[in-house]
Amino acid sequence: MWDYSDKVKEHFFNPKNAGAVxxxxxxxxxxxxxxxxxxxxxxxxxxxxxxxxxxxxxxxGCGSAIASSSVLTEIIKGMTLDxxxxxxxxxxxxxxEGLPPEKMHCSVMGREALQAAIANYRGEEWxxxxxxxxxxxxxxxxxxxxIEEMVWANKLRTVEDVTNFTKxxxxxxxxHEDIEAILEKVLTEKGEKFDPNxxxxxxxxxxxxxxxPLTNLQRIKKIEQVLESLRPSLMADGGDVELVEVIGxxxxxxxxxxxxxxxxxxxxxxxxxxxxMEVMGEFIKVVxxxxxxxxxxxxxxx
Amino acid sequence: xxxxxxDNNATTRVDPAVVDVMIPYFLEQxxxxxxxxxxxxxxxRGLKHARQQVQALIGCEHDSEIIFTSCGTESNxxxxxxxxxxxxxxxxxxxxxxxxxxxxxxxxxxEKEGYTIHRxxxxxxxxxxxxxxxxxxxxxxxxxxxxxANNETGTIFPVAxxxxxxxxxxxxxxxxxxxxxxxxxxxxxDTKIDMLSLSGHKLHAPKGIGVLYLRRGTRYRPLLRGGHQxxxxxxxxxxxxxxxxxxxACELALEYIEYENTKVKAMRDRLExxxxxxxxxCFVTGDLNNRLPNTTDIAxxxxxxxxxxxxxxxxxxxxxxxxxCTSGSLEPSHVMRAMDIPYTAAxxxxxxxxxxxxxxxxxxxxxxxxxGIVATLRKLxxxxxxxxxxxxxxxxFAPAYA
Numbered sequence: 001m002w003d004y005s006d007k008v009k010e011h012f013f014n015p016k017n018a019g020a021v022x023x024x025x026x027x028x029x030x031x032x033x034x035x036x037x038x039x040x041x042x043x044x045x046x047x048x049x050x051x052x053x054x055x056x057x058x059x060x061g062c063g064s065a066i067a068s069s070s071v072l073t074e075i076i077k078g079m080t081l082d083x084x085x086x087x088x089x090x091x092x093x094x095x096x097e098g099l100p101p102e103k104m105h106c107s108v109m110g111r112e113a114l115q116a117a118i119a120n121y122r123g124e125e126w127x128x129x130x131x132x133x134x135x136x137x138x139x140x141x142x143x144x145x146x147i148e149e150m151v152w153a154n155k156l157r158t159v160e161d162v163t164n165f166t167k168x169x170x171x172x173x174x175x176h177e178d179i180e181a182i183l184e185k186v187l188t189e190k191g192e193k194f195d196p197n198x199x200x201x202x203x204x205x206x207x208x209x210x211x212x213p214l215t216n217l218q219r220i221k222k223i224e225q226v227l228e229s230l231r232p233s234l235m236a237d238g239g240d241v242e243l244v245e246v247i248g249x250x251x252x253x254x255x256x257x258x259x260x261x262x263x264x265x266x267x268x269x270x271x272x273x274x275x276x277m278e279v280m281g282e283f284i285k286v287v288x289x290x291x292x293x294x295x296x297x298x299x300x301x302x
Numbered sequence: 303x304x305x306x307x308x309d310n311n312a313t314t315r316v317d318p319a320v321v322d323v324m325i326p327y328f329l330e331q332x333x334x335x336x337x338x339x340x341x342x343x344x345x346x347r348g349l350k351h352a353r354q355q356v357q358a359l360i361g362c363e364h365d366s367e368i369i370f371t372s373c374g375t376e377s378n379x380x381x382x383x384x385x386x387x388x389x390x391x392x393x394x395x396x397x398x399x400x401x402x403x404x405x406x407x408x409x410x411x412x413e414k415e416g417y418t419i420h421r422x423x424x425x426x427x428x429x430x431x432x433x434x435x436x437x438x439x440x441x442x443x444x445x446x447x448x449x450x451a452n453n454e455t456g457t458i459f460p461v462a463x464x465x466x467x468x469x470x471x472x473x474x475x476x477x478x479x480x481x482x483x484x485x486x487x488x489x490x491x492d493t494k495i496d497m498l499s500l501s502g503h504k505l506h507a508p509k510g511i512g513v514l515y516l517r518r519g520t521r522y523r524p525l526l527r528g529g530h531q532x533x534x535x536x537x538x539x540x541x542x543x544x545x546x547x548x549x550x551a552c553e554l555a556l557e558y559i560e561y562e563n564t565k566v567k568a569m570r571d572r573l574e575x576x577x578x579x580x581x582x583x584c585f586v587t588g589d590l591n592n593r594l595p596n597t598t599d600i601a602x603x604x605x606x607x608x609x610x611x612x613x614x615x616x617x618x619x620x621x622x623x624x625x626x627c628t629s630g631s632l633e634p635s636h637v638m639r640a641m642d643i644p645y646t647a648a649x650x651x652x653x654x655x656x657x658x659x660x661x662x663x664x665x666x667x668x669x670x671x672x673x674g675i676v677a678t679l680r681k682l683x684x685x686x687x688x689x690x691x692x693x694x695x696x697x698x699f700a701p702a703y704a
């Protein structure tokens with residue numbers, strides 16, 4: 001049997017808000033036919049404030065599907081629709097004190113039902129863009145569809161590539177045979193041959209490009225993420241990088257360790273700037289933090 | 303009342319009499335059977351006796367046709383890999399869609415290696431079409447491997463007849479009989495079965511011991527090579543305590559085989575009748591007229607199996623389910639899909655499997671709680687409306703599928 005948390009058991013054995021809300025004005029229905037999970041979420045939304053007054057669920061599914069549905073209704077009651085749209089499947093899983101990796105899709109189903117219900121209330125059509133495949137990596141809950149798509153999209157060739165892009169196979173490594181099978185299948189479809197000893201493709205940034213304009217906070221977070229992804233290669237050369245300040249689109253960094261004073265520092269900084277611009281889709285200037293005092297003094301003068 | 307164990311097709315309690323005969327092989331006769339000293343001088347005799355006890359249960363001609371292995375899976379792998387190694391020119395294998403993963407996964411793997419796998423379908427009652435089988439038999443087929451009884455539904459396949467057909471076509475025949483041995487009588491010497499797998503823990507012996515029956519004269523290639531154990535057919539120091547335990551378990555199984563087919567069957571029948579009479583919208587899967595006496599697999603429509611199991615477990619009742627979610631896979635049981643059971647029912651199948659340790663009182667206890675459990679879950683189900691399924695469930699509730 002699954003190692004369910006006490007919270008999952010609590011919500012399964014004593015589900016909250018089971019059944020349809022009587023005078024509901026929003027309904028979301030989602031499911032996964034192969035997994036045998038289906039969920040209908042009904043909401044009563046206050047038309048003026050858009051606050052969710054009542055939420056009810058009807059679920060065909062396993063213990064964690066019922067628990068996810070139950071906890072979802074508890075989370076969203078009292079929220080406005082805009083607040084509710086921010087609820088992620090991770091929030092649902094966290095409220096349940098975790099779900100086994102095989103069961104994470106139950107929390108995904110909860111989030112999707114919520115989005116479908118809100119779309120229904122607003123007279124929009126909700127489109128499901130998430131296809132689910134057989135679970136391959138149990139350590140990081142990555143399924144076959146996800147791996148296949150990444151192999152296609154990023155021209156991955158080896159298990160190491162797959163791990164770098166999806167995390168799949170980065171834990172216990174028991175799924176490497178399955179990942180090789182996927183690589184073999186996709187590469188054959190592409191008319192290539194799978195070679196387990198092929199050199200891994202260039203290391204990707206583990207963050208993806210974003211399209212909408214960034215707030216300052218988002219920008220800082222994103223810069224941190226990119227620096228984090230570059231850190232291993234800097235550290236391999238005995239150096240490191242530290243973000244000191246971000247003002248507008250200028251990032252001030254400290255190069256430390258072997259990078260500090262290295263003749264290549266300027267090039268490294270140029271490289272970091274290039275990488276940041278690629279990922280963030282906007283102009284970013286990377287400046288050594290030693291230049292900051294100049295900026296401050298200029299500001300003081302003006 | 304103590305907990306009720308109705309999951310005997312998964313594994314069984316070790317019979318105390320089996321434990322008793324095993325103990326001396328841990329504490330006194332622990333010598334390596336190959337050694338010549340007093341710590342080992344009784345072991346070879348113990349193994350020989352066990353071999354004869356297994357022989358008696360499955361009714362084979364010689365005790366040397368018994369090869370002890372570590373489990374049913376090892377026996378299955380040994381049988382199929384032996385057949386293809388011994389006949390390298392034959393590149394086809396016949397099996398069924400409802401075999402245990404111990405066979406199916408191996409066949410999937412061999413398919414990648416270039417073998418052609420014929421997976422015979424079953425009808426809605428889980429039965430095979432013997433005419434279709436006959437047409438598949440040819441000199442290209444290395445082995446036909448067909449389970450004796452299905453682990454989920456208990457449906458029995460006509461393996462003796464199929465072995466005879468294979469034999470007539472010059473094709474080797476193996477049967478995975480881990481669910482059948484000890485539950486139904488068998489006399490292998492009167493059949494053309496070349497190889498048979500059995501597993502100790504399904505018949506009240508410990509886990510970690512199995513047998514491959516290998517008909518004398520069948521061409522064979524060992525899986526494990528090394529020492530001379532099992533006449534060189536399965537190297538590795540004998541698991542002497544477990545072998546002796548399995549022997550005892552086989553002796554007891556033979557003793558109880560009538561009980562199994564009368565008393566145990568009566569318990570199964572009473573549970574099955576009680577449930578299907580009391581609970582609407584449920585049905586028994588498999589071939590009702592041709593089943594193991596201890597197994598019933600009931601599909602409860604519009605609810606999901608894992609939820610049922612969790613509530614049963616809370617009530618102190620252990621059973622199992624063919625639902626996707628209990629196995630961690632996304633698909634419901636391949637056996638249910640092979641029988642074309644609709645998914646609203648396939649996900650709600652519960653298997654109750656009995657043993658001689660169960661009682662009628664336990665059956666009554668299950669009958670008492672089962673209707674409530676099903677009703678509780680149906681109340682949560684979007685396919686259920688008050689006292690029955692919603693009208694035209696597939697249309698009334700048509701979620702966007704991920």
